[in-house]
Amino acid sequence: MTAWPVVEYGDIRELRGPLVVVGGVSGAGYDDVVTVRLPGGAHRHGVVLEVDRDTAVVQVLEGTAGMGRHGSTVAFAGAPMRIAVGDRWLGRTCNGRGAPIDGGPPVTGERSAAVAGAPLNPTWREPPAEPVITGVSAVDALTTLVRGQKLPVFSVAGLPHLELAVQIAAQSHVGGAPFSVVFAGMGLTHADAAYVRDALDERATAGELVLLLNTADDPVIERILTPRLALTVAEDLAFTGGRDVLVVMTDMTSYAEALREVSSARGELPARRAYPGYLYTDLASLYERCGRIRHRPGSVTILPVLTMPAGDITHPVPDLTGYITEGQIVLSAELHGRGVYPPADPLSSLSRLMRHGAGPGRTRDDHLPLAAQVLAALSRARQTRELADLIGAAALGDVDRQYLGFADVVEQRLIDQRPDEARTLDDTLDRAWQAVRTLPDRELVMLPEAIRAAHPTGAAG
Structure with a gap:
């Protein structure tokens, strides 16, 4: 090293x-x-x-x-600082500074790369395109992850964000193209680190995973190095090895707190909530290392996971992350309380690049209008539920009751799934159709007539 x-x-x-x-x-x-x-x-x-x-x-x-x-x-x-890079990282488990903890020898290679790295030159960038299929319906249907995108998960302590991150790391794929996952865990408890290793063992055995685990009792400085190591390894696998690489980084709030601790030790003037004034620049130096390079194979897609202290989305870490990244997946304590997994709130979540990775020639012709219809109907259902709280459900009309039933079907049939369940995209979109079929045909204004004809709702008009 x-x-x-x-x-x-x-x-x-x-x-x-x-x-x-x-x-x-x-x-x-x-x-x-x-x-x-x-x-x-x-x-x-x-x-x-x-x-x-x-x-x-x-x-x-x-x-x-x-x-x-x-x-x-x-x-x-x-x-x-430089590290060896190459395919020898695949299947290995190391600590946050790249030292093996799987009983194997140090990772060596014919090439090396600077750990600090650099954001991709904008003139070299190819626009993100084509989906990463995660097997998680709430993501694939409504907030599609696109190759080369940076899409964070916003969560709160106590919600199953680690389980979701591990599930996505375990079952994501891009069809038949070479695909790898680099998982960077920061500030994990030993129980969580053991869970990650066990849950991702199959992907590691298949030689498709690089695992970097920094635990809470490891030196705080190591936590700052971990995501940089992960991205350096991922960049070589992608742009030299021609692989599509998904980098999962959790928890970026732990990373930011380590940065704050080092800044305090250096005697720097603090900014918002005692974080250093360069927090935005530092986070951007990580997030902007994803993407695709023109005329070169491979891509780096980043899924950072962060917890919002006290659920405050205006906290510096989620706030600045939102400025840099291209959307967010927001986990809801209310959905979690109703036993829905993953508790992803569709109306608070957004993938700004979804139109570049979904639709004709990429997923299915009906994907984008179907997702738009589901979200529009969920918005109407939320307004109806708030109205019912004021005037009582008995005062609602028949169509309003159908919207409430639609929201229940979306939660139970589309969003809710087992943590070890990998759904195909066709299964996911068919479940979305099952939900919209509970609404009258005249309410499906986001679905073109040709698509509705190909997928009849069976509902009363």
């Missing part, structure tokens, strides 16, 4: 949380790799965060616990 050290320094002036301040330094640069040698001979690794004249601030990946100012030396490699 690191280059050979060229200069060592022993003038450690300060230990500040996960940071080491080293004096008398010359020739060091931002993002350079660092090796810290402790008096007993043990080694730790780090990265240069800041250089000011002859002083360098280094973040130690393993943390500074047990270190002292005297007796330790810091070696600067003179180059940014």
Whole structure:
């Protein structure tokens, strides 16, 4: 992972949380790799965060616990951190800094790439197109994930966002094209990490998965490195290996909190809710590494999962994520309370690129108008339910009652499914038709006559 050290320094002036301040330094640069040698001979690794004249601030990946100012030396490699890349990552399970935890040897390869990476050049980008089929009806039918898209999942503590992320990682596919999943877990409990490994074991055994797991008791600095490692591996698998790669990153709120902790240790002026002022730029440097490159095979699709503290969607992490990404899947505590899994709220969720990945030649000719009809009818059903709360259900007309029944069918037949159930797209869309068939034909104004004729509703007109 690191280059050979060229200069060592022993003038450690300060230990500040996960940071080491080293004096008398010359020739060091931002993002350079660092090796810290402790008096007993043990080694730790780090990265240069800041250089000011002859002083360098280094973040130690393993943390500074047990270190002292005297007796330790810091070696600067003179180059940014790089890792080996290639197909040898497939099927491997590593910690948040890329060290194997599956009992296998370190990952090696003929090529290496800088971990810091860079967003794709806009002039190289090919517009996202073609769907990623997740097997989850709430996503495939109403908020279709498109190859090259960044589509976050907004959740709240206590909701099954990890289960949904694992389910999507386990059963997503793009038809017959080469497909891989890179799963980056940040701040997981040991129970959650074990659950992820067990649930994704089949995909890992098939050589289609890269698993990077950072647990809550791992050094906080490692949490900042984890998504960058995941994206570096994914970029090579996609743009060199020609694969369509889905990168699932959970939980980005844990990542942002790690960034806030390091910022505080550096003594930086805080911005909103004590997060650093560069949080937007930092998140964008991750999210914008997805996409497709013109005239090159492969794609990188990102599904970041984040929890909203106290359910506040205006919190800096979901707020800034929403500005950068192309839609969102919002999980609902109300649906979860009714026993619906996944508790995805269709009216709060949106895939802005859905029209680029669904419809004629991509999914089915009826997909887009059917999704529009379902959403329009759900909106009417929600208004009707609010009216019923005011005046009572007995005062509703027949059509209003049919809309309430429609919403129940959507929840029970379309959205609700088992966490281990992978539905085909045809099954998903057929379930949507079953729901709209409960409405009178005259209410299906979003469905063209030709499509309605091909899929008769069977409802009274």
